[in-house]
Amino acid sequence: MRIPLPKIRELAEALTSLFSRAYTNRYPFEKVVPPDGFRGCPRFHEDDCIGCLACYEVCPARAIAYEDDREKLTRTLTHRPDLCIFCQQCERACLTEKGIMLGKEFELAVTERKTNTSQSRKALVLCENCGAVIGCLDHLKFLAKKVGTLLYTNPTLLLARHDELQLLEKERGQASPHPRAGHLRFLCPSCRREMILKEQF
Amino acid sequence: MDKKETLIPIGPYHPLLEEPEFFKFYVEGEKVVDAEVRIGYNHRGIEKLSEAKTFDQATFTVERICGICSTSHPFAYVRAVEDISGIAVPERAEYIRTIIGDLERIHSHLLWVGLAGHFLGYNTVFMWAWKYREPVLDIFEAISGNRNHYGMFKVGGVRRDINDIAGLLKAIDDVESFCNMLLKAVIDDPVIKARLKNVGVLKKEDAIAMGVVGPVARASGLAIDVRKDHPYAAYDRVKFETIVMEGGDIFNKTAIRLLECVESAKIIRQCLKQMRPGPIDAAVREVGAGEGIGQHEAPRGEVIHYVKANGSNYPERHKIRAPSFMNVPSFKRTVIGESLADAALITAAVDPCYCCTERMAAVEPETGRVILTGQELVRLSQEKTEQMKVKLRG
Numbered sequence: 276m277r278i279p280l281p282k283i284r285e286l287a288e289a290l291t292s293l294f295s296r297a298y299t300n301r302y303p304f305e306k307v308v309p310p311d312g313f314r315g316c317p318r319f320h321e322d323d324c325i326g327c328l329a330c331y332e333v334c335p336a337r338a339i340a341y342e343d344d345r346e347k348l349t350r351t352l353t354h355r356p357d358l359c360i361f362c363q364q365c366e367r368a369c370l371t372e373k374g375i376m377l378g379k380e381f382e383l384a385v386t387e388r389k390t391n392t393s394q395s396r397k398a399l400v401l402c403e404n405c406g407a408v409i410g411c412l413d414h415l416k417f418l419a420k421k422v423g424t425l426l427y428t429n430p431t432l433l434l435a436r437h438d439e440l441q442l443l444e445k446e447r448g449q450a451s452p453h454p455r456a457g458h459l460r461f462l463c464p465s466c467r468r469e470m471i472l473k474e475q476f
Numbered sequence: 477m478d479k480k481e482t483l484i485p486i487g488p489y490h491p492l493l494e495e496p497e498f499f500k501f502y503v504e505g506e507k508v509v510d511a512e513v514r515i516g517y518n519h520r521g522i523e524k525l526s527e528a529k530t531f532d533q534a535t536f537t538v539e540r541i542c543g544i545c546s547t548s549h550p551f552a553y554v555r556a557v558e559d560i561s562g563i564a565v566p567e568r569a570e571y572i573r574t575i576i577g578d579l580e581r582i583h584s585h586l587l588w589v590g591l592a593g594h595f596l597g598y599n600t601v602f603m604w605a606w607k608y609r610e611p612v613l614d615i616f617e618a619i620s621g622n623r624n625h626y627g628m629f630k631v632g633g634v635r636r637d638i639n640d641i642a643g644l645l646k647a648i649d650d651v652e653s654f655c656n657m658l659l660k661a662v663i664d665d666p667v668i669k670a671r672l673k674n675v676g677v678l679k680k681e682d683a684i685a686m687g688v689v690g691p692v693a694r695a696s697g698l699a700i701d702v703r704k705d706h707p708y709a710a711y712d713r714v715k716f717e718t719i720v721m722e723g724g725d726i727f728n729k730t731a732i733r734l735l736e737c738v739e740s741a742k743i744i745r746q747c748l749k750q751m752r753p754g755p756i757d758a759a760v761r762e763v764g765a766g767e768g769i770g771q772h773e774a775p776r777g778e779v780i781h782y783v784k785a786n787g788s789n790y791p792e793r794h795k796i797r798a799p800s801f802m803n804v805p806s807f808k809r810t811v812i813g814e815s816l817a818d819a820a821l822i823t824a825a826v827d828p829c830y831c832c833t834e835r836m837a838a839v840e841p842e843t844g845r846v847i848l849t850g851q852e853l854v855r856l857s858q859e860k861t862e863q864m865k866v867k868l869r870g
Contacts (some may be wrong), residue, residue, distance in 0.1 A: 282662075284657070284660065284661060285661055288604070288657065289660070298610075299608055308615070310618050312618070312621045313617065314620075314621035314622050315622050333532075333533075335529060335532075335533035335534075335536040336536070360536060360540070360625065360627075361622065361625075361627075362536050362627045363621070363627065363635075364532075364533075364536075377621075388510075451738070453723070464482055476742060
């Protein structure tokens with residue numbers, strides 16, 4: 276039988292395929308190592324997370340949710356891999372750049388959708404006057420460090436910094452003789468504005 | 477309806493591409509005498525959804541319109557948003573956009589060739605095309621971190637830089653030699669030629685009348701290509717050819733797609749060589765108010781995005797015209813007079829992408845009819861190829 280020319284080329288390809296190593300790998304026995312820069316599943320790193328909600332704001336898929344517990348004074352951020360689209364926007368937006376990071380994890384199959392989440396639990400600071408949420412303590416501390424000496428213009432940040440230096444209890448324990456001691460409280464922006472106005476006029 | 481005619485409904489899943497659509501073929505014996513196409517089974521509300529996202533977030537939404545040509549929608553979308561207030565994109569970002577856009581063309585065309593091969597009963601073509609598509613996906617993984625849904629585009633630039641240029645050049649050389657091999661293997665094969673030549677011919681005047689775009693139009697002798705006609709990104713700085721063929725049959729459509737893969741490899745190589753270091757993002761702060769239109773030559777044809785902004789951070793209106801929306805109705809001209817064994821292949825030859833197209837129209841399900849399943853159609857088509865093989869050998 277006559278073999279047409281194209282068939283010879285195909286035969287060559289077939290022979291090389293036959294004698295070379297299998298093109299596919301024996302997953303799941305043989306693990307795949309993703310390259311650097313792979314967009315795997317994002318995970319919260321509680322030590323570096325400051326609870327600023329930048330990731331929550333920027334997430335296009337709304338895969339990050341948060342819940343404020345006013346009783347226990349905690350904020351819980353939850354990332355759900357089943358909603359996540361691995362776009363890396365959370366990692367880009369993260370203020371500390373380490374609070375939420377994409378890893379190389381890609382085997383995310385679970386039987387329950389809402390499992391396999393990662394969480395970050397942060398201490399919450401409420402306004403001492405009206406009880407509104409100001410932010411997470413770690414966030415205030417982060418800002419206090421970031422603004423440098425400007426810190427002394429904002430008592431809320433100053434207190435957060437003092438909390439870190441463990442001066443807070445000492446300072447607030449004393450009944451201050453200073454007439455403007457009311458300033459030295461954790462206050463939300465609107466309460467602070469109100470207080471300053473009242474004092475001025 | 478004449479008594480001799482039989483109605484054969486196909487769907488609501490495409491027999492080859494497994495997406496929702498519905499065909500009604502009126503047949504006399506084996507011959508198709510009339511066809512009805514009905515789409516609109518999968519309304520997804522993407523346009524409305526995008527109004528609830530910021531301009532930056534919406535790039536990820538439009539990226540998920542389609543799983544195969546997932547860069548073409550963000551490409552057109554960011555161009556539309558940049559058009560609103562004339563945002564200038566850095567040169568390096570334009571090259572990276574071009575590279576991503578054309579890598580995607582290669583992988584999309586290879587995917588289609590593989591599926592068409594499977595449908596013909598040529599599982600070797602299927603295996604080869606998908607095997608050689610794999611290195612392209614690996615390139616994507618190395619560049620963007622994702623094998624699909626690259627998330628590279630943003631208004632005013634791209635999100636990631638390309639660093640390993642030497643490695644990419646080598647990978648592109650490999651891809652090009654694969655494409656050339658596959659091209660020759662498919663074009664020279666006597667059975668494929670006999671099976672596809674003069675099947676599902678779309679005449680030039682029909683192509684103009686139906687307003688088809690992309691490889692479907694170019695196979696019918698219409699030299700339309702957004703990359704050439706209205707150059708954007710880096711397409712005016714690279715040399716490439718628009719492949720045009722006159723036949724209009726499935727064989728031409730296949731050949732055009734494979735030849736375009738080779739052209740795309742050339743474009744990518746030129747881009748990699750011409751790229752100069754520089755910024756990759758224009759750091760857009762505000763989009764402004766106004767209207768913008770963005771086009772992109774997607775693997776399936778021209779995709780158009782229209783975005784209206786009112787000065788806020790959210791689009792006020794977002795309109796998308798996907799290429800398959802123009803190409804799908806051409807079935808009505810191509811399928812008539814063909815046998816039923818060819819019909820499903822013809823409907824697949826335009827590489828319809830329903831996930832792109834399905835954003836409008838009402839749903840009216842057909843009930844109480846015997847539906848020819850996808851497997852049966854594939855079997856019909858594969859049997860015909862087997863008969864042809866025997867005939868050609870004999």
